[in-house]
Amino acid sequence: MGHVLIVATTELKRRIRSRSALITAIVAPLALAVVFGNLIGGAASGGGTFDIGIVDAGGTEMSGEIAAAVLADDRGSEAVRFSSVAESDAEQLVEDAELGAAILVGGEGEMSVISSEERAISSQIAEAVAHSIAGSVQSGGQESIPLGSLPLGGRELSVMAYFGASMSGLLLFFTMGAGPRSMMEDRDNHTLSRMLSGPVAPGAILAGKVLAAAALGAFGFVVVWLVTTVMFEAEWGDPLGVFVVLILTVFAIGGISLFVGGLARTPQQAETYTTVVGFLLALLGGAFVPPVDTPAALRALSRFTPNGLSLNAFSALNADEASLADLAPELLALIAIGVVFGAFGVQTSRKLTAA
Amino acid sequence: MTSALLAVQDLTKTFGARTAVDALSFEVAEGETFGLLGPNGSGKTTTISMISGILQADAGSVTLAGEAVTPNARSAKGRIGLVPQDIALYLDLSTRENLQFFGRLQGLSGDALNKRIDEVLEIVALADRADDRVSDYSGGMKRRANIAVGMLHEPALLILDEPTVGVDPQSRNQILDAVEALGSTGLSVIYTTHYMEEAERLCDRVGILDQGTTLAVGTQRELVTRVGEQDRIVVNGTFTEETDLEATLTGVVGIHGVDRTAAGVEVAVSDARSVLVDVLGRIGQHGSITNVDVTEPNLEALFLHLTGRALRD
Numbered sequence: 182m183g184h185v186l187i188v189a190t191t192e193l194k195r196r197i198r199s200r201s202a203l204i205t206a207i208v209a210p211l212a213l214a215v216v217f218g219n220l221i222g223g224a225a226s227g228g229g230t231f232d233i234g235i236v237d238a239g240g241t242e243m244s245g246e247i248a249a250a251v252l253a254d255d256r257g258s259e260a261v262r263f264s265s266v267a268e269s270d271a272e273q274l275v276e277d278a279e280l281g282a283a284i285l286v287g288g289e290g291e292m293s294v295i296s297s298e299e300r301a302i303s304s305q306i307a308e309a310v311a312h313s314i315a316g317s318v319q320s321g322g323q324e325s326i327p328l329g330s331l332p333l334g335g336r337e338l339s340v341m342a343y344f345g346a347s348m349s350g351l352l353l354f355f356t357m358g359a360g361p362r363s364m365m366e367d368r369d370n371h372t373l374s375r376m377l378s379g380p381v382a383p384g385a386i387l388a389g390k391v392l393a394a395a396a397l398g399a400f401g402f403v404v405v406w407l408v409t410t411v412m413f414e415a416e417w418g419d420p421l422g423v424f425v426v427l428i429l430t431v432f433a434i435g436g437i438s439l440f441v442g443g444l445a446r447t448p449q450q451a452e453t454y455t456t457v458v459g460f461l462l463a464l465l466g467g468a469f470v471p472p473v474d475t476p477a478a479l480r481a482l483s484r485f486t487p488n489g490l491s492l493n494a495f496s497a498l499n500a501d502e503a504s505l506a507d508l509a510p511e512l513l514a515l516i517a518i519g520v521v522f523g524a525f526g527v528q529t530s531r532k533l534t535a536a
Numbered sequence: 537m538t539s540a541l542l543a544v545q546d547l548t549k550t551f552g553a554r555t556a557v558d559a560l561s562f563e564v565a566e567g568e569t570f571g572l573l574g575p576n577g578s579g580k581t582t583t584i585s586m587i588s589g590i591l592q593a594d595a596g597s598v599t600l601a602g603e604a605v606t607p608n609a610r611s612a613k614g615r616i617g618l619v620p621q622d623i624a625l626y627l628d629l630s631t632r633e634n635l636q637f638f639g640r641l642q643g644l645s646g647d648a649l650n651k652r653i654d655e656v657l658e659i660v661a662l663a664d665r666a667d668d669r670v671s672d673y674s675g676g677m678k679r680r681a682n683i684a685v686g687m688l689h690e691p692a693l694l695i696l697d698e699p700t701v702g703v704d705p706q707s708r709n710q711i712l713d714a715v716e717a718l719g720s721t722g723l724s725v726i727y728t729t730h731y732m733e734e735a736e737r738l739c740d741r742v743g744i745l746d747q748g749t750t751l752a753v754g755t756q757r758e759l760v761t762r763v764g765e766q767d768r769i770v771v772n773g774t775f776t777e778e779t780d781l782e783a784t785l786t787g788v789v790g791i792h793g794v795d796r797t798a799a800g801v802e803v804a805v806s807d808a809r810s811v812l813v814d815v816l817g818r819i820g821q822h823g824s825i826t827n828v829d830v831t832e833p834n835l836e837a838l839f840l841h842l843t844g845r846a847l848r849d
């Protein structure tokens with residue numbers, strides 16, 4: 182453990198000095214949080230308004246009432262504005278980007294959404310509104326429409342928290358890839374041989390490098406968490422739970438980075454492999470599109486990716502107010518991924534030390 | 537040798553079809569400076585990598601004070617200090633920071649580490665530049681910093697792999713002085729080089745390495761004897777017939793041969809110093825001398841003798 186910490190602290194020192202730590206742990210996560218925060222438009226952001234058209238498509242008493250109720254509901258967020266539009270105009274307005282999306286209210290109170298593929302977030306919000314209206318109608322209640330939240334199998338999930346978590350998961354691949362990459366750089370500039378000529382185990386060196394990368398990755402994740410919470414009022418859920426899921430996400434992705442990095446022979450290869458695998462797993466894990474619309478097969482698959490597991494856990498925390506105990510399956514799976522892939526990675530990275 | 541600190545026995549390493557080190561054996565005594573002399577690609581670095589436990593040998597053994605040295609032998613490795621052929625330092629850190637990092641990995645810490653860092657900085661004459669980044673150093677300074685890290689943990693055996701390659705004469709002298717000083721403190725040293733002068737100046741014993749195996753091992757004197765123990769007196773000038781010169785020199789004790797050259801004459805003798813005056817006097821009677829040079833047999837000549845090739849091409 183001593184050697185691991187010595188390697189990790191020196192690695193951090195060098196990365197802080199080269200400012201790469203600053204970019205990885207602060208600038209990139211901050212940019213991510215602010216960009217997404219504004220795109221999604223939290224209550225406090227003041228920017229990024231979404232115009233959503235409401236169409237009384239059914240022309241029945243019920244559809245008229247629902248449409249009127251939505252239009253009258255101004256207790257939502259400044260970020261979302263509703264306007265009444267005629268059915269004949271709706272499609273054109275959405276296409277011209279005059280409207281972010283439109284909700285059609287049918288005669289029986291059923292709802293559908295007209296959206297543009299180019300404006301995924303608006304359509305997500307429209308979808309969310311439609312779902313919550315439907316829910317509200319069914320319960321006959323007068324609940325205000327919770328905006329900025331997504332339905333997920335009947336649950337409501339903070340959009341900010343969802344995208345914050347998924348994008349942070351993606352970012353982690355880039356951050357964590359620095360561990361194996363640094364080991365290869367050390368091989369190329371002979372410092373690896375020098376370390377290995379001393380009483381130091383190769384695994385300890387790699388572990389130290391990965392620990393340093395993980396520390397920066399976790400720090401960046403916390404930045405996203407704090408910024409989205411403070412600036413954009415994202416609701417991630419129980420802080421302890423969030424912290425634990427966050428750390429285990431870093432652990433699992435760290436393991437995968439070790440594995441992927443171990444397959445590479447040069448720092449450039451390590452970079453490329455990590456990018457490809459990172460995007461692939463993020464995509465499968467539902468980083469770009471919440472699993473609400475994804476086919477069941479894909480959703481099942483996402484449960485085998487660290488991103489998917491992590492997002493599931495985060496979703497449960499913020500939508501269901503789940504406790505850590507409820508998340509045991511996800512958390513154990515994340516640990517298993519980290520351990521298994523990490524062990525493979527350490528094994529394959531021994532090649533590095535033989536050269 | 538009973539007091540051998542390091543014993544290398546039948547050490548072998550192949551890379552694909554190429555045998556880089558071929559059943560190599562030698563010993564290094566306590567306090568001895570041992571030279572490994574060989575041309576490019578003769579297997580010096582490969583040998584050293586196995587001795588310092590970076591590289592797994594295919595066959596053979598390395599033992600340090602009776603303890604086997606392998607990549608997993610942590611305690612034995614801790615007693616060896618390696619100064620690699622390539623600069624193995626973090627260029628974005630200062631020499632002091634490099635020393636702190638590698639020193640901690642070697643198990644040093646606190647005041648003991650700081651004190652030792654100051655000592656080695658003094659030895660390699662970098663004390664006044666210790667806090668500059670290594671990237672700002674000259675080539676010679678980088679080499680010296682590289683050496684400082686290798687000896688930081690006070691190893692029993694210090695291995696230097698061509699530590700003077702590509703440095704200016706001043707740095708080179710500083711490096712040789714430092715190694716000489718270290719050798720005289722009772723530290724065992726392995727020094728690889730393809731510079732004959734360095735081996736001659738620093739080493740108690742030398743192993744001549746070619747194609748992964750030693751052609752000869754011994755003290756300089758022992759090795760040189762194998763070339764035939766002949767000094768050469770090279771006399772330039774204009775002289776009469778060769779037969780005259782041979783005739784005039786036959787009476788001198790210890791003369792092995794006389795060769796006419798384009799510039800004059802070369803005389804092979806057992807000991808140039810004892811016959812020089814006599815030889816020059818006799819040759820002087822048969823012409824006029826413009827220049828005289830005496831060459832003693834050296835490792836360079838030995839290498840040529842053993843391999844038929846020059847050490848450096």
Ligand SMILES: Nc1ncnc2c1ncn2[C@@H]1O[C@H](COP(=O)(O)OP(=O)(O)OP(=O)(O)O)[C@@H](O)[C@H]1O
Nearest residue numbers: 536551554556574575576577578579580581582583
């Ligand atoms: N990792 C390797 N893979 C393949 N061949 C290698 C490797 N390392 C060394 N060799 C080969 O082994 C032989 C010995 O190389 P080595 O580096 O030990 O020589 P050297 O005496 O140190 O040479 P130099 O004076 O140039 O440093 C060379 O033919 C070299 O090409």
Ligand SMILES: [Mg+2]
Nearest residue numbers: 580581582621
């Ligand atoms: Mg070499």
